[in-house]
Amino acid sequence: MIELFNGKGGLIEGCIERIDRTGLDFVALEDPKLVPPLSTKWHVFAAFGTLKGDRADWLLEKCTELGAHSVTPLLTERSPSISENRVDRFRRVILAATKQSQRLHEMILNPPTKIVGLLPxxxxxxxxxxxxxxxxxVVSVLTSSRKESSGLMIVGPEGG
Incomplete structure (x- = not known):
């Protein structure tokens, strides 16, 4: 028995009937379901354009696993640009983390933006x-503040 999901809320349960060199045959045991997203929508804005090594990957993995709705890389004075290759890598990391955590709705990677883009x-x-x-x-502040199902969290850049 396995469940297949598409990262957009689609879910179907079934079983693998046969596997060979060309692929596999999947038999659906029920009609596909469309699961609506949870009501909580936290948008994380993270200044991480120049994080070294795999720190940005780790950040995106954790945001995905913890249920962030979206992540927006911030362009700051110390992180002025993010290459398209790096953005592609970020998308692959998010997809892998979505699968790993069995999240039905893939976290959105917004285009990199400057801080002035956050003002509205x-x-x-x-x-x-x-x-x-x-x-x-943050945990202390969240427990003492009013309960909101959505909001913004702004982090970074590395080094202050």
């Missing part, structure tokens, strides 16, 4: 967090 979103958001060194931990 900040004005519309009921709850926004900006991560800074020495700030109160």
């Amino acid at each position: 979103l900040l004005a519309q958001s009921k709850l926004s967090f900006l991560a800074t060194a020495g700030a109160t931990p």
